[in-house]
Structures are given as C-alpha cells and as structure tokens.
Amino acid sequence: MRKRNPGQVCCIVMMVVTLVLVAAPATAVAQEYTTKNLNEQLVMATLWYQASAEMRAISYQSFNLAKMILDQDLAKAGSSLKRAVVVDIDETVLDNSPYEAGIIGNDFGYPKGWKEWIDEASAEALPGSIEFLNYAVAKGVDVFYISNRKVRGQDATIQNLRALGFPQANDAHVLLREKTSDKEPRRQIVRKNHRIVLLMGDNLNDFDSIFRKKGTSDRAAAVDAMKDKFGARFIVLPNPMYGDWEGAAYNFNWKLSPPEKSDARKSKLNRWAME
Numbered sequence: 434m435r436k437r438n439p440g441q442v443c444c445i446v447m448m449v450v451t452l453v454l455v456a457a458p459a460t461a462v463a464q465e466y467t468t469k470n471l472n473e474q475l476v477m478a479t480l481w482y483q484a485s486a487e488m489r490a491i492s493y494q495s496f497n498l499a500k501m502i503l504d505q506d507l508a509k510a511g512s513s514l515k516r517a518v519v520v521d522i523d524e525t526v527l528d529n530s531p532y533e534a535g536i537i538g539n540d541f542g543y544p545k546g547w548k549e550w551i552d553e554a555s556a557e558a559l560p561g562s563i564e565f566l567n568y569a570v571a572k573g574v575d576v577f578y579i580s581n582r583k584v585r586g587q588d589a590t591i592q593n594l595r596a597l598g599f600p601q602a603n604d605a606h607v608l609l610r611e612k613t614s615d616k617e618p619r620r621q622i623v624r625k626n627h628r629i630v631l632l633m634g635d636n637l638n639d640f641d642s643i644f645r646k647k648g649t650s651d652r653a654a655a656v657d658a659m660k661d662k663f664g665a666r667f668i669v670l671p672n673p674m675y676g677d678w679e680g681a682a683y684n685f686n687w688k689l690s691p692p693e694k695s696d697a698r699k700s701k702l703n704r705w706a707m708e
C-alpha cells in the first residue's frame with residue numbers, strides 16, 4: 434500500500450471531521466422536553482423570592498399596611514362580634530421556597546415531596562408576619578389561618594407555626610382543607626363569631642370565591658371590579674412561583690405535559706414582535 438504523505442493525511446482527516454459535523458444534526462435524536470426542563474423556568478421566580486431584598490421589603494410593606502388597617506379599625510367602635518384577621522399560610526406567613534428550589538434540577542414537580550416538606554415543619558416565617566399577628570392578638574383580635582394544606586398536615590403545620598412564635602397556632606384557629614379547596618365555607622365558620630377585619634394571602638382564592646376557576650382575563654376583570662378592596666380589606670403577597678394564576682394559564686388542566694405547559698405559559702405572554 435502506497436504510503437500517504439502528511440498533506441494527504443491531513444486532508445482526509447479534515448474531510449472525515451466535516452462529514453461527521455454535517456451528518457450529526459440529521460442523526461441526533463430529538464431530546465424530550467421533560468419536567469426537569471420545565472422546572473428550569475422556576476429559577477428566576479425562586480431566586481427572586483429568596484434572594485431579592487425587594488421581596489423582603491414587599492413582605493414588610495404588606496404587614497405594615499395590615500397593621501395600619503387594623504389600627505384604623507381598632508379606633509372605631511367595636512361590634513358585638515370579636516374582630517378577626519384571616520391569613521393564608523403558604524407564601525403568606527410561611528416561606529416554602531426551599532421546596533420549590535428543591536425541585537429545580539429534578540424530573541418531578543409538586544406534589545412529590547410536598548408531604549415530606551410539610552412534615553419536616555422547617556419552613557421559615559415571611560418577614561413581618563410573626564410581629565403583626567402577635568400585635569393583633571395583643572389587641573384582642575383573633576387570628577385564623579385558612580390554608581389549603583391537607584388536613585393530614587395539621588399537627589406538623591401547627592408545630593411549624595408554634596416553633597416560629599406565631600400566635601393562636603392551634604386546632605381551633607388553623608383551618609386546613611378537608612373537602613373543598615374553596616375557602617368560603619371556612620371563612621363562614623370564622624364569621625359565625627367574628628367580624629373579619631382583613632384577609633391576607635398570595636392567591637385570590639384567599640379573599641373571595643368569586644375569583645375561583647376563572648381564566649386569565651376573567652381573573653383580571655374580577656380584580657378590577659373589586660379594586661377598592663385591595664390594600665383596604667384584602668392584602669396580597671407576591672408569589673411568582675405558583676398559584677391559580679398558573680392554573681389559569683392551563684385552563685386548570687394540570688395534566689398537560691411539560692412541553693404543553695411551557696407552550697401555554699408562553700402563549701399568555703404579551704410579546705413585542707422583534708424584527
């Protein structure tokens with residue numbers, strides 16, 4: 434066999450490399466878009482929740498506003514009913530962002546691991562929440578925690594709240610989900626013996642059932658129709674990680690596949706068409 438000179442060898446190697454590079458895209462198997470890929474979309478929201486001082490500032494702002502509203506109400510003559518403040522738990526007084534951060538990089542999402550997270554009872558308090566609720570109780574106001582955590586998590590939830598110093602963390606004041614995620618029946622229980630001065634939550638369902646199961650634009654319209662209540666009777670805390678706003682983007686079809694969810698999210702964006 435005739436020996437090739439170095440120039441010929443180099444030329445052959447370059448041809449082979451070129452062929453491989455050209456052929457590679459055609460032969461590559463399309464990568465499946467999985468829950469792990471979708472979870473990457475949680476990075477910015479969770480980073481903002483955990484690392485932005487603005488998030489802390491909004492939390493303080495919310496509870497400072499709550500104190501102002503309560504003080505205004507306390508200055509008025511009371512009624513025969515005792516005053517109450519109603520708060521949601523998750524992303525209202527407790528911070529579950531470590532759970533959200535935990536699913537990033539994994540190929541699963543909620544509810545996997547949520548039960549174990551609750552049972553660990555290690556969630557931290559949101560800034561300003563413990564002080565405000567203790568202030569309310571010191572002023573003779575009752576606090577009710579109405580949450581859609583399942584009732585099986587009652588003991589761990591109470592343990593978590595108590596360990597942090599939240600007041601009235603007991604079975605009479607912590608009303609978790611039994612049958613329905615609609616919180617109105619539980620608000621009615623509170624109203625039997627109390628006048629609710631204000632409600633705090635990160636989800637519109639925490640305030641009024643009128644917001645339930647509504648699509649994206651109908652939710653916005655319902656908020657517009659009740660605009661005077663926000664910052665007066667309702668105080669919303671931010672939650673960019675999850676919520677009914679996300680479900681609304683899927684028309685509440687939570688069974689969509691990861692690529693369908695990603696597409697549904699992007700379809701809701703108001704995008705400037707770049708040239």
Ligand SMILES: [Mg+2]
Nearest residue numbers: 521523524635
């Ligand atoms: Mg919540």
